[in-house]
Amino acid sequence: MDMSERELHETFLPPFKATVDEGVASFMTAFNDLNGVPCTGNQYLFKEILRDRWGFGGMVVTDYTAIMEMVAHGFAKDLKHAAELAIDAGIDMDMISEAFVTHLKELVEEGDVSEEQIDVAVSRILEMKFLLGLFDDPFRYFDAERQQEVVMNPEHLKTAREAAQRSIVLLKNEGNVLPLDKNTSKRVALIGPFVKERESLNGEWAIKGDRNKSVTLLEGLEEKYDGSRVEFTYAQGTTLPLIDRSTQKVSVTEVPDRRGFAEAVNVARNSDVIMVAMGENYHWSGEAASRTDITLPGNQRELLKELKKTGKPIVLVLFNGRPLDLSWEEENVDAIVEAWYPGMMSGHAVADILSGDYNPSAKLVMTFPRNVGQIPIFYNMKNTGRPFDAEHPADYRSSYIDSPNTPLFPFGYGLSYTTFEYANAKISSDKFQSGSSLTASVEVTNTGDLDGEEVVQLYLRDRVGSVVRPVKELKGFEKIHLKAGETKTVEFSIDEEMLKMYNIDMEWVAEPGEFDLWIATSSADESNHLEFSLVE
Incomplete structure (x- = not known):
């Protein structure tokens, strides 16, 4: 991504500078290039700005294989050259590429890298190990007894639940269909691929997290409304489209079909409220998961359209990792709850919101577009010389002819059950x-x-x-x-x-x-x- 020096310093660098001011201990290099120079070999970023201007004295580590990737970028001729570029940029630790361990000795012997450069990098790494207590106990983070005390600790789970509650955004609540009162007799149809979905709830980067221990929406609701006057009936309706891991593309063999539509519609007709849980499989979000179409994937919107025909109020609960094009959903469903990927305590946290035991309070930190053609869209834009005025529309102004200029949901937006x-x-x-x-x-x-x-x-x-x-x-x-x-x-x-x-x-x-x-x-x-x- 090319950007002006002003844009870099005003928009992109301030969050990083704030972490330095607060005492952050390490940085990781990005994979991308900045104005033609890969970040892992970028002296301007890591020497001039991070070290010299900001006075950062901590450690810089590469992202996974970032040094060797400078060869594919066309910035380094081979791994040896990439190692030289990285150490010259002030990079201290090489993750996975093995460029430093393979080539630094040779680069020193040939006079292309100084021993002083290596000494500085090593001193930063050793300082980090000292601060982490590894000199006293190299195995302090391999403590099985401590693991038993920490992992799934009730206090930690309580914090996870609270964090999830505070991150869930109420986007729409027409006619105050939410919250669902536990003391009011009501039949609720639970429909959609995320009602029982467990694997996706921790998001793409859970890595070592045990996805089997995440609480599903169904489990959270059943516990929340146990003994209440609310009765749930379930139908999956459809499945989530998946990524074919061999091609890294949407699977063409496991394609959602309409076979579950009839059962879902029948369950919906026999309910007072339809609660639909939809979204993206976790592999559809995170690194290397860009989309050109950001509507609900598969045939989830088709299912919603069939449910809409029943005339029953619809509550849509979303589990996803990016802003989606919800233009049809915003116009046609009664309530929208943006749950994101709420983590291990997902079901409990979402049930807390839906029941009103926790009044939603989160605001959007990203702008939701009306369609993919509005992207990039953000609140702190700069005006053109002919800005569009919705109250006084005129020709030759900066506007779309097929869509409002405004986002579907703006940055900072979020509703509550109160006013x-x-x-x-x-x-x-x-x-x-x-x-x-x-x-x-x-x-x-x-x-x-x-x-x-x-x-x-x-x-x-x-x-x-x-x-x-x-x-x-x-x-x-x-x-x-x-x-x-x-x-x-x-x-x-x-x-x-x-x-x-x-x-x-x-x-x-x-x-x-x-x-x-x-x-x-x-x-x-x-x-x-x-x-x-x-x-x-």
Whole structure:
């Protein structure tokens, strides 16, 4: 991916710099190249930026076979050359390629690599081993007794359940079909390939995780509603399409068919609510699993269309590792719960959400497009010279002729079973001097009947800069808990550092001028708008 130096420093590097500031101990090189230079051989990234500018003193390890891959990139002529490029870039440890162990001695003898370079890399590795306690006990992480105490520890499982609860996003809840009250008599049809799916729940990168111990949605619901007045009936309906591991393509031999549709529709007709669990097999996500079509794979949408004909309310629970094109689903189903891959305690966490025992509070950290043609789509875009105005549409503007410009679900979006009202947005001053700060605040009231949590978000926009600025940028957020009817004032401190950007001369500065500010429920919310100026 090519990018300008400004884009690299303003958008991509800040998260890494933040980890350095917090004391991160190691970095791993990426597989990709940056402007033509593979990261594993990129002196600009690892010497100039990471070491010299940021002062990082920890260890850098390659990703799996990343050194040898520089040969395939066309950046190194052979493995020996790749080893030289990597050590010159400041890479300390070679994972799997065996380039260092095979060629470094020879490179030193030929004068292409210095002993000092190797000494520095070795010292960083030994320091890491010392900090990990491996000098005192080389086998401290091969403790079978400790394994028994740690793996599947009840406290750890409790934390896993809570983490999953807090990551599940409620995308739609038409007519308050959710939560499903345990005390109300109701027949619920459980349909879809993810009702009993266990293997995918830990996601693609579970690696050594025991997928057989993950709690399925069915198991979670049965435990949650045991002894309640809710009755579940199950039909799979369809299966998940799989990846053929020999070709790394969608399998053409194990293709989902419609044989289970009739049973699923029959079960649905005899229910009060249809709960459908769908998504992607875990092999469809993660590394080397890109898709050109991001609708629900296989014939899952076809099944939904058949279930829609019953006229019963539909709750769609999604298990997937990427934003999907849910344009049809958003228009036609009553509720959508984005569960992602919630991990080992999946079934329990999702049941906590569906029952209302946990009021959903998560917000999207990715934008959901209306279709794949909108990609790339992100909230902090830059305006064109002819931005589209939905309230005053006109020809020759930057818009799609077959779709709205807006995303299906914007960054920062997420619903709750209660409602929140923002009011009395204020700012301590409409201008502040360079070097000082100001405070923006808003009153947030839980206007519903349930206790809940809300993520209050702060967005800023520099109206005019020496370079074009994004339409808005997230600069802060705070998660608050409010009891039903309770009001809290949320404050954000805005200092000059928040306003800085790389100017036309690539200087990190805050340019005097006018700024817009929003305290919002999502990146699309512009109801609480304030203005201020930075003056010299």
